[in-house]
Amino acid sequence: MKNFIKANDYYKFTDSIETSLFTPFTNRQNKTTMNSLLGLGKYLFIIPFLGFGFGHLSNANAMAGMVPIPGGAVWIYVTGIAMLAAAVSIVIGKYDKLATALLGLMLLIIALSIHLPGMMNAADAMAKQGSMGQMMKDIGLAGGAWMYAIGLAKDKSVTG
Numbered sequence: 001m002k003n004f005i006k007a008n009d010y011y012k013f014t015d016s017i018e019t020s021l022f023t024p025f026t027n028r029q030n031k032t033t034m035n036s037l038l039g040l041g042k043y044l045f046i047i048p049f050l051g052f053g054f055g056h057l058s059n060a061n062a063m064a065g066m067v068p069i070p071g072g073a074v075w076i077y078v079t080g081i082a083m084l085a086a087a088v089s090i091v092i093g094k095y096d097k098l099a100t101a102l103l104g105l106m107l108l109i110i111a112l113s114i115h116l117p118g119m120m121n122a123a124d125a126m127a128k129q130g131s132m133g134q135m136m137k138d139i140g141l142a143g144g145a146w147m148y149a150i151g152l153a154k155d156k157s158v159t160g
Contacts, residue, residue: 049103064076097155104146107139115135
């Protein structure tokens, strides 16, 4: 029996290894600093939506030609207002799960209905690359919106 490590001793040993390996990451000061830094992510995330939202409202007629369904300028205004509303919802924490879930859906629809056809029907390589960049941006932001909805949203009253 002397050759066998008791289970309790094994767990003490592994706990001490984990504590020594991960001490820099579990230090109270580092946690506070890291959480403060990561807390900025929410505000950095809304910056594009504020810019795009105001851009849609101020340039709706210029963007209307890209909309693949009737009522071009109206849809530009609607999407601009939706982006601004989602940004405000994230900041105040009201209906933020619903807002970011719908924001992600809207961005995916925009990526697939506007930027993908723009990429596929581009006149030259430069236009194709521009459309591809816009499509990838919208897909990435949609993913970020859904990650926010599933993990950071405060108000789950509508979507559970």
